[in-house]
Amino acid sequence: MRDPAWVSRVAWISLAVVLLWPLGVATEFKPWVLLEPDNLRVSGQFIASFWPLAHSQEFLLMVARDTWRTVAMATAGVTLALVIAIPLTLLNTGVLSVSALSGRMARGPFWVRQTIRWLLIVLRSVPELVWALIFVRVVGLGPTAGVLAIALTYGGMLGKVYGEILESSETHPTQTLLRNGSGRLQAFFYGLLPTSAAELTSYTVYRWECAIRSSVVLGFVGAGGLGQQMDNSMKMFNGGEVATMLLVFIALVALADRVSAWLRKALG
């Protein structure tokens, strides 16, 4: 007896390898370069310089100040992103369409939703780094550019994913409310929101976590915060300072993780 699935399984795996090979070539993916003795020595030296951690009082104070700035940048950015994403999501969600209750969505509402979908695509297809480089020219070096960059890109992402969460949730309560004559926003607050509040919150907190990482990257192009300090320390090959700041990142991400878990429990 032979497993009848065997042939197709082998075929799919070979096909995947054949397709992946040119990708590896195109990206010059040669991981063994890492293991060449010269390169091993250089990276070994840098990693060895991580210890001892930088812990002078002056440096720690500076890290604390910039950590606060980074968290503030991420939080302000995500808050602005919410201001963009929530109205767009409400306009975009097909579940809240009254005309789609009985068959196809009417043409007007369909094109409104389609336009918003494209707006969201434009917002999030420009990486926050590019937005930041644009805004640094407009508003100058500093966290404002970072906040605006995060707001635009994350507004696009939140709007898309909120829409997907709402569309894939249990829509029976919402549809029934609409069928019984409620308004769209009433149906949202009494049907859709209680159904998906935990998922929406957890995704928002996760995005906040991503925004902290983003704001670090944005610091490298002059948006301030921990990223900028990290950039300086990297350029000086000061491993101890880099390691201390990496530890702060890990602590921040762990914090976001805990907050998300706690919120999910509270809302679930």
Add this chain to the structure above:
Amino acid sequence: MSTPAANGLALQLDALSARHPAARASAAPALKGLNLRVGAGEQVAIIGPSGAGKTTLLQVLACALPPTAGTLTLDGRNPWQLPRRALQALRGELFLAPQVPPLPPRQRVVTSVLAGRLPAMGLMASLRSLFYPSDIPAAHAALERFDLGAKLFERVDRLSGGERQRVGLARGLLSPARFWLIDEPLSALDPTRSRQAIATLVDEAHTRRVTLVATLHQVDVALHHFPRVVGMRDGQVAFDLPASQVTRDRLAALYDQYEHELRGEVPVSPSNAPDAPPSAPQPVVMHCR
């Protein structure tokens, strides 16, 4: 319950055909040239074997499903010729209780019941009511009618299937509707609860002079509580009689080849299984660029 007695809505179906909402476009229509006339404030039970088109009929009456042929007239108006806004306002005069109670699992019972009032409330008032329930006594009184007063501040997912179904009915008591459409209200209830729930509905509909159309699997309940009974089979009206004239022979003909349903052995489908635990919310997929 201090809602002023509303005058029920009168309805009329002429040669109406419609497809089940989930059916393919090529499928045979679930309603085939149906004629029916219900006066304002009448109470009608619709019985018939599975697949007779009872749920589709309710969907059509609730303006949820446009007919494929024929006309629906509610109080002299054809809803499908109204502008969308007027149609939505008309829907506010209807209350459709679907067979599966439409309650978000994480919502509290008091909020679920008060949601029945939404068509009569402005947006600001409904948001305030989320912050502090607008009319706790009314919600409590409505729940009391179904023996659920103690569950007022419970969360919906702590309730059994039967309790949820009754919460769905209690919501109807708060709705400003002039026409109640109740789909299989008893599918998750035991016989005692069934009689009590249906007595409450019929009684309230009578007091408020609301038109009531309910589909029922339990023929004895329909005959006992409703003055008028419509038998449906194959998408058409088989008989439309006062309850007292529905004879054993007529029932036998209506349920020919579906005798087990007439005896009350309704096959329990997953959607109406009593006390079925709620399906846990699916974990959300995370994306990071």
